[in-house]
Amino acid sequence: MGMSINTNLSALNTYRNLSSTQNDLSKSLEKLSTGLRINRAADDAAGLSISEGLKSQVGGLTVAARNSQDGISVVQTAEGGLTETHSILQRMRDLAVQAGNDSNNDASRKAISTEVGELQKELGRISSSTNFNGINLLDGSANGGTGKLAFQVGANGDKSSQIVVDLKGADVSAIAKALGSGDTAATGSSFAIDLSKLDGSKAATFVSTDANGTKTSVSTGQLKGADGKDVSTFTSVDDYAAALSRDDAFSAKFTVSVEKDANGAGTGIVVSARDGGKLLDADNATVAAAGIDAGKEGTSVTGGVKFDTAANAQAAIKLIDQQISAVSSARSSLGAVQNRFDHAINVTNVAKENLTAAGSRITDVDMAQEMVKYTRDNILSQAGTSMLAQANQSTQGVLSLLR
Incomplete structure (x- = not known):
C-alpha cells in the first residue's frame, strides 16, 4: 500500500x-x-406500546381502588343512619307494647304518643340529613329518585368494572310517612292478590294524583327475580312486592308494603305514592290485567300508628315490625355490598401489583x-x-x- x-x-x-x-x-x-430501559420509542417500539397500555391499566386501577374506598364510605354512612333508625323503631315497638296494656289511662297513652311523635320527627330528620358529598342517601332521592349509585371499581369501561349500590330499600322518609299519625298519616291503596292469577310479565299501571291535581302514571315492565331473571309466577305476596320494588319505573314513584293476615301470611299489597298523592279506583283499573284483584283496588289505607286503644297499639306493633324487617333487609344488603367492595379492593390491588411487575420487566433496566x-x-x-x-x-x- x-x-x-x-x-x-x-x-x-x-x-x-x-x-x-x-x-x-x-x-x-x-x-x-x-x-429505564426504554427512554424513547426508538429504544423498543413494541415494548413502548405495551408498557404504555400497562401504565394506563395501573393508573386506572389506582383510581378504582380509591373509588371502592369511597363506595365503602357511602355504604357506611347510609348504614350508620339505618342503625339509628333501627334503634328508634325498637324503642317505638317497646312503647307500642306498653300502650297495648289497658292499665294505661288516657294521660299515659298520650305521653306515649308524644314520645312516638318526636321519634317520628327524628326519623324524618335522619332521612333528610344523612348525606355523602351532598347526596342524600336515605330519602329515596339518590340519582334522580332511582336510589341506585354506580361506583367505578375497575379500570375499564364495561359493566363488570362497576358495582351498583341500591338504596331504594333504605328510604327512611317512607318509613317515617308509614308510621305517621294525624295529618301526617301516609295514605295508599290496598290491592288484594290472587297468586294463581298473578302474572309478572303483564304490565300493571298505577296512577296517583297529588294535592295540585297532577297525575303520576307508571306501568311496570317485565318483573325480575332476585337473580335478575324474568319471573311471571310468584310463591308468595312478599315475593311479588319485592319484584315490584325492583322495577325501576315503579320504585321511582311508588312504594309497596304487604298486608298480612293474623297468621302473618301476605294477603295483599298497599301501594303509596312517594309524592303523597292518592291512588284512585278509576285510574288504576288496568292492574287487573296483571292478576291483581280489582275488587279491593283503590281502598284507601291510612298509615300511621295510634296508641289510644289496646287494639290500635297491637296494629301499631304489626306495622312497626314490618318497618323493622324492611330496615333489617336494607342493612343486610348494604353489609353485603360493603363486603363486595372489600373484595373488589383486594382484587384491584393484586391486579395493580401484577401489572406493575409486568411493566417493570419491560421498561426497567437491569x-x-x-x-x-x-x-x-x-x-x-x-x-x-x-x-x-x-x-x-x-x-x-x-x-x-x-x-
Whole structure:
C-alpha cells in the first residue's frame, strides 16, 4: 500500500468505531441515570406500546381502588343512619307494647304518643340529613329518585368494572310517612292478590294524583327475580312486592308494603305514592290485567300508628315490625355490598401489583447488566481515543522522505 497523507484510512476506521462506542456509552449513561430501559420509542417500539397500555391499566386501577374506598364510605354512612333508625323503631315497638296494656289511662297513652311523635320527627330528620358529598342517601332521592349509585371499581369501561349500590330499600322518609299519625298519616291503596292469577310479565299501571291535581302514571315492565331473571309466577305476596320494588319505573314513584293476615301470611299489597298523592279506583283499573284483584283496588289505607286503644297499639306493633324487617333487609344488603367492595379492593390491588411487575420487566433496566456494558464501552472509548491519536501520527513518516 502506498504512502499518502490526504486519506488516512486507519484514522477514519478508528474514528468510526470510536463514534459507535461513544453512542453506546451515551445510551448506557442515559439508562443508568433514569433506571429505564426504554427512554424513547426508538429504544423498543413494541415494548413502548405495551408498557404504555400497562401504565394506563395501573393508573386506572389506582383510581378504582380509591373509588371502592369511597363506595365503602357511602355504604357506611347510609348504614350508620339505618342503625339509628333501627334503634328508634325498637324503642317505638317497646312503647307500642306498653300502650297495648289497658292499665294505661288516657294521660299515659298520650305521653306515649308524644314520645312516638318526636321519634317520628327524628326519623324524618335522619332521612333528610344523612348525606355523602351532598347526596342524600336515605330519602329515596339518590340519582334522580332511582336510589341506585354506580361506583367505578375497575379500570375499564364495561359493566363488570362497576358495582351498583341500591338504596331504594333504605328510604327512611317512607318509613317515617308509614308510621305517621294525624295529618301526617301516609295514605295508599290496598290491592288484594290472587297468586294463581298473578302474572309478572303483564304490565300493571298505577296512577296517583297529588294535592295540585297532577297525575303520576307508571306501568311496570317485565318483573325480575332476585337473580335478575324474568319471573311471571310468584310463591308468595312478599315475593311479588319485592319484584315490584325492583322495577325501576315503579320504585321511582311508588312504594309497596304487604298486608298480612293474623297468621302473618301476605294477603295483599298497599301501594303509596312517594309524592303523597292518592291512588284512585278509576285510574288504576288496568292492574287487573296483571292478576291483581280489582275488587279491593283503590281502598284507601291510612298509615300511621295510634296508641289510644289496646287494639290500635297491637296494629301499631304489626306495622312497626314490618318497618323493622324492611330496615333489617336494607342493612343486610348494604353489609353485603360493603363486603363486595372489600373484595373488589383486594382484587384491584393484586391486579395493580401484577401489572406493575409486568411493566417493570419491560421498561426497567437491569442495572448490573447495563453497568457491565457501560464499563466495556468506557474502556473501548479510552482505547479508541488512544488509537485515533496513534492513527493520526502514522502518516508523519512521510516527512522523512521530504528531508
